[in-house]
Amino acid sequence: MITLTIDGRTVEAREGQSVLHAALDAGIYIPHLCDHPDLEAKGGCRMCSVTIDGAEKPVPSCATEVREGMVVDSHTEAAEAVRRTSMELMLATHPSECTGCPKYGKCEMQSMYQFMGVSAQAWRHHPRSVPTNDSNPLITHLFIRCIRCGRCIRACQDKRGVKVLDYVHDKVGIHAGVPGGKSLAEAGCRFCGACIEVCPTGSIVDVVGRMERYPAYADNVVPCRAECPAHIDIPAYIRAVREGRPGDAVGIIREKVPFPLVLGYICNHLCETGCKRSDINAPMSIRNLKRFAADNDTEQSWKEKYLRTAPPTGKKVAVIGGGPCGLTAAYYLRKKGHDVTVFEKRPELGGPMTSGIPAYRLPLDEVRKEIQLILDTGVKAEVNREITSAAELKKDFDAVLVAVGVSKGRRLPLPGADFQQVYTAMDVLADNRAGKDMGYLGKSVCVIGGGSVGFDVARSLIRHGMTVNLACLEQADKILADAEDQEEGAEEGVNILPGRAFEAIEGTPERVAGLRVHTVLSSTYDKATGKVTEVAEEGSQTVIPCDSVVFATGQYTGLSDYENFGIRLNGRGYPENDGFKTSEEGIFAAGDAITGISFVIKGIAQGRDAASEIDKYLGGDGNIDETLVERTADPYIGEFPGFAALPRVEQEVMSAESRKTNNENVYRTYSCEEASCEAQRCLQCDLRLQFEKIKLWSDFGGVEA
Amino acid sequence: MKQCPVNELLSYVRGHKCLDCGKCVFGYEGATQILLALEDITAKRGKPADLEQMRKLAQYMTEQSLCEDGEELGKAVLKALDASGDEFALHIAKKGCTAGVCRAFVTYHILMDKCTGCGDCMDVCEEDAIAGKKRFVHVINQSDCIQCGKCLDACEEEAIVKAGADKPRCPPRPVPCKRK
Numbered sequence: 072m073i074t075l076t077i078d079g080r081t082v083e084a085r086e087g088q089s090v091l092h093a094a095l096d097a098g099i100y101i102p103h104l105c106d107h108p109d110l111e112a113k114g115g116c117r118m119c120s121v122t123i124d125g126a127e128k129p130v131p132s133c134a135t136e137v138r139e140g141m142v143v144d145s146h147t148e149a150a151e152a153v154r155r156t157s158m159e160l161m162l163a164t165h166p167s168e169c170t171g172c173p174k175y176g177k178c179e180m181q182s183m184y185q186f187m188g189v190s191a192q193a194w195r196h197h198p199r200s201v202p203t204n205d206s207n208p209l210i211t212h213l214f215i216r217c218i219r220c221g222r223c224i225r226a227c228q229d230k231r232g233v234k235v236l237d238y239v240h241d242k243v244g245i246h247a248g249v250p251g252g253k254s255l256a257e258a259g260c261r262f263c264g265a266c267i268e269v270c271p272t273g274s275i276v277d278v279v280g281r282m283e284r285y286p287a288y289a290d291n292v293v294p295c296r297a298e299c300p301a302h303i304d305i306p307a308y309i310r311a312v313r314e315g316r317p318g319d320a321v322g323i324i325r326e327k328v329p330f331p332l333v334l335g336y337i338c339n340h341l342c343e344t345g346c347k348r349s350d351i352n353a354p355m356s357i358r359n360l361k362r363f364a365a366d367n368d369t370e371q372s373w374k375e376k377y378l379r380t381a382p383p384t385g386k387k388v389a390v391i392g393g394g395p396c397g398l399t400a401a402y403y404l405r406k407k408g409h410d411v412t413v414f415e416k417r418p419e420l421g422g423p424m425t426s427g428i429p430a431y432r433l434p435l436d437e438v439r440k441e442i443q444l445i446l447d448t449g450v451k452a453e454v455n456r457e458i459t460s461a462a463e464l465k466k467d468f469d470a471v472l473v474a475v476g477v478s479k480g481r482r483l484p485l486p487g488a489d490f491q492q493v494y495t496a497m498d499v500l501a502d503n504r505a506g507k508d509m510g511y512l513g514k515s516v517c518v519i520g521g522g523s524v525g526f527d528v529a530r531s532l533i534r535h536g537m538t539v540n541l542a543c544l545e546q547a548d549k550i551l552a553d554a555e556d557q558e559e560g561a562e563e564g565v566n567i568l569p570g571r572a573f574e575a576i577e578g579t580p581e582r583v584a585g586l587r588v589h590t591v592l593s594s595t596y597d598k599a600t601g602k603v604t605e606v607a608e609e610g611s612q613t614v615i616p617c618d619s620v621v622f623a624t625g626q627y628t629g630l631s632d633y634e635n636f637g638i639r640l641n642g643r644g645y646p647e648n649d650g651f652k653t654s655e656e657g658i659f660a661a662g663d664a665i666t667g668i669s670f671v672i673k674g675i676a677q678g679r680d681a682a683s684e685i686d687k688y689l690g691g692d693g694n695i696d697e698t699l700v701e702r703t704a705d706p707y708i709g710e711f712p713g714f715a716a717l718p719r720v721e722q723e724v725m726s727a728e729s730r731k732t733n734n735e736n737v738y739r740t741y742s743c744e745e746a747s748c749e750a751q752r753c754l755q756c757d758l759r760l761q762f763e764k765i766k767l768w769s770d771f772g773g774v775e776a
Numbered sequence: 777m778k779q780c781p782v783n784e785l786l787s788y789v790r791g792h793k794c795l796d797c798g799k800c801v802f803g804y805e806g807a808t809q810i811l812l813a814l815e816d817i818t819a820k821r822g823k824p825a826d827l828e829q830m831r832k833l834a835q836y837m838t839e840q841s842l843c844e845d846g847e848e849l850g851k852a853v854l855k856a857l858d859a860s861g862d863e864f865a866l867h868i869a870k871k872g873c874t875a876g877v878c879r880a881f882v883t884y885h886i887l888m889d890k891c892t893g894c895g896d897c898m899d900v901c902e903e904d905a906i907a908g909k910k911r912f913v914h915v916i917n918q919s920d921c922i923q924c925g926k927c928l929d930a931c932e933e934e935a936i937v938k939a940g941a942d943k944p945r946c947p948p949r950p951v952p953c954k955r956k
């Protein structure tokens with residue numbers, strides 16, 4: 072430790088520290104502009120001028136090391152004069168108006184000149200009008216505002232090692248930029264955003280709108296993580312994959328979700344819609360990397376911590392429904408020390424993960440392993456237990472969570488909908504998943520409904536050698552299932568019949584003969600009334616012959632089917648809720664049971680949030696965050712020519728011919744090489760958050776100008 | 777040819793390394809301001825405060841530049857101001873350039889005792905800035921003259937001259953020639 076005096080105060084500093092940072096650390100504000108706490112000091116701006124030991128000539132405090140007994144004064148007339156002159160000189164070549172600048176209100180330069188109360192009036196105004204460059208993805212260059220502090224250059228060259236930015240000389244003068252008139256991509260930029268982060272002016276900024284998507288700054292910087300409903304630390308796990316640590320990747324994922332593998336196979340990957348790489352070429356394949364990690368996690372290094380639970384609280388929680396939401400909530404509540412029992416009406420836990428989603432999309436054994444880990448924490452489960460009253464159950468528990476999903480299939484009110492060979496998708500898929508003989512459907516099946524559930528049914532039945540027609544009201548370009556499902560289903564032989572309206576199921580109650588439909592040219596759905604208006608094609612009525620019909624036309628909670636479930640339900644049979652609280656004290660509801668059919672990750676996110684809420688209700692702190700894997704991230708990412716163009720690596724798809732005859736996963740998981748190639752594409756948007764936030768004078772409170 | 781110290785300093789600053797570097801405020805922005813000031817001064821647009829401001833800035837440049845180049849430039853400015861302060865003042869006061877180098881201060885004149893009234897100068901002047909007729913001494917209208925110098929080359933009698941601070945006496949309007 073070194074002791075010195077700064078502005079009349081005795082200050083302790085580290086050996087080798089600069090006078091500037093010794094002052095800032097001690098809460099003494101000295102203006103500074105070219106210095107950045109994470110970059111090597113150069114001393115070019117002289118905003119940080121101070122007088123040392125009464126010497127006549129002020130020196131830059133950022134480039135002066137502390138010395139024992141040193142006496143520093145930042146307010147001498149000489150130091151202030153240098154500082155003011157420097158600021159005036161910078162302003163003299165800067166655009167004269169801050170209004171309209173993207174950095175307005177957040178700008179270090181603006182904050183500083185306002186603090187100092189200086190203007191460039193005394194000097195010749197000479198803006199160097201470099202045209203704005205908004206042709207690059209993600210980053211906009213407005214070098215008319217560059218003050219040549221060199222921070223971006225030092226960040227790009229020394230901190231990142233990418234070496235794209237440098238001083239550039241053009242007709243109007245010198246500014247930071249990409250030499251040779253190259254685009255950022257051509258120059259090998261890795262779009263890490265370090266330059267944006269350190270620029271003290273509005274000279275290098277995020278493209279318009281990028282930083283206004285979420286209220287939190289960090290979310291805007293790392294949008295994949297913000298978009299993920301459970302906020303999995305995506306850049307961190309991608310980094311672990313790239314560095315050959317799939318186990319750590321899984322640990323990082325498990326900090327937020329107990330089903331990495333399930334998600335790796337079937338997540339609807341909202342994160343990818345947020346991924347910044349979309350603006351360059353295509354988003355990161357975040358989901359497939361998750362699958363790779365889960366498929367290759369042999370060491371399970373996270374396990375010990377993952378299974379660790381807090382001391383018993385003596386509180387009992389019942390969870391109704393063993394789907395992703397219920398199981399997630401059960402896991403986190405158990406971790407908080409509560410005694411948790413899951414009640415599941417089916418013979419197996421998992422919801423659609425074990426009783427709906429077909430094997431060719433999600434392997435059953437793997438799901439079971441993930442569920443087993445939850446039970447390993449001491450969560451109790453009672454299967455084949457259908458709960459008909461939450462209020463009854465509440466009598467034996469301190470809290471109850473209703474996570475029953477939407478497990479009952481809906482039928483359209485068609486004549487013949489109650490015939491014997493007419494089924495709902497939920498039942499057919501459950502039988503299919505359970506490995507039952509599907510012969511009862513006959514040889515030819517009509518599936519009604521073009522959502523992903525409809526395609527799950529159709530594609531599963533194709534694998535049983537059946538002839539499958541899938542008909543839906545939507546026109547071909549409006550089919551609800553995603554494009555992959557449609558394409559792959561068609562390849563496998565599903566006959567897709569879009570734009571059909573359903574009239575009746577033909578035949579007798581014992582023997583379905585066919586499905587009568589007509590073609591619609593267009594249809595509109597009125598959300599308010601729920602009514603569909605259609606324009607039918609004249610003379611288009613036909614009967615599609617079939618042995619059975621499967622309705623894949625939506626699901627409902629089934630709670631209104633019970634005599635008295637014990638909580639208030641709304642008109643559509645969903646629990647009334649405020650947050651996760653139902654009408655009854657101590658009874659909570661979450662997941663599809665309150666949102667309607669959504670996605671596994673949403674169910675998980677709801678389960679987490681509900682667990683936190685319930686823990687608070689039971690007297691806990693509600694904090695379910697945990698670090699299973701310590702993070703390290705090397706900011707020196709280095710040069711990588713051609714980085715921007717790296718193509719998205721897709722998983723290999725099995726041929727349609729072989730797919731049709733087995734239940735194996737349609738996609739082959741990445742090889743190690745493919746995974747690291749894909750992982751390398753990540754912009755590592757999170758690295759930008761490592762930079763220390765610059766403190767403005769206003770952060771020091773009460774410093775006089 | 778005589779040298780103008782103001783113009784000399786301008787050329788020196790224009791070619792100085794600091795303007796190609798940009799790594800420090802006092803070097804780069806200092807050089808820029810000195811350059812702008814000198815450009816104005818040599819173009820008859822100098823301001824009374826320029827001298828003192830240049831001196832102060834140059835002093836800062838010697839002390840607060842990041843490398844010797846900026847220091848050297850500051851010193852060069854100070855030296856020129858010390859050595860030729862009067863000439864700078866003359867320029868700033870818009871009185872003229874003694875050496876007749878700074879274009880804005882230079883004027884063209886037709887000497888009464890040399891002009892034969894041939895009219896060759898009038899023919900080449902694209903600005904119609906010359907008045908006269910055969911056998912009359914021609915006269916340049918200073919407010920129209922753009923100092924292009926074409927008349928100077930056109931006159932075979934060497935009757936046309938450039939002038940700096942000291943102007944020759946010439947008639948205000950054409951008068952009959954004395955010389956045959």
Ligand SMILES: Cc1cc2nc3c(=O)[nH]c(=O)nc-3n(C[C@H](O)[C@H](O)[C@H](O)COP(=O)(O)OP(=O)(O)OC[C@H]3O[C@@H](n4cnc5c(N)ncnc54)[C@H](O)[C@@H]3O)c2cc1C
Nearest residue numbers: 392394395396416422423458475476662663669670671674
């Ligand atoms: C066929 C199908 C395919 C899907 N494919 C995907 C996909 O590819 N990707 C994706 O992200 N999402 C998919 N989903 C949606 C996803 O499965 C659900 O959004 C998610 O499971 C919702 O979780 P949850 O826990 O809220 O409800 P559920 O998972 O539905 O769990 C509710 C559980 O409660 C049980 N239950 C119901 N009533 C009672 C009762 N009274 N007593 C006891 N237990 C009861 C049910 O049997 C069920 O196990 C699919 C859904 C289906 C049906």
Ligand code: SF4
Nearest residue numbers: 169172178181272273
């Ligand atoms: S960069 Fe800062 S100082 Fe410059 S115009 Fe923008 S807000 Fe104003």
Ligand code: SF4
Nearest residue numbers: 227260261263264266
């Ligand atoms: S590599 Fe990073 S610091 Fe360098 S220019 Fe690109 S985004 Fe900026």
Ligand code: SF4
Nearest residue numbers: 217218220221223270
């Ligand atoms: S772009 Fe920003 S960080 Fe880079 S030199 Fe200019 S002002 Fe400094």
Ligand code: SF4
Nearest residue numbers: 295346347753754756
């Ligand atoms: S590039 Fe990487 S860190 Fe950035 S948004 Fe995409 S996945 Fe996330």
Ligand code: SF4
Nearest residue numbers: 794797800803843846
């Ligand atoms: S003084 Fe040195 S560092 Fe500063 S602008 Fe001149 S040459 Fe560059």
Ligand code: FES
Nearest residue numbers: 105114116117133
């Ligand atoms: S902050 Fe010290 S010289 Fe710029």
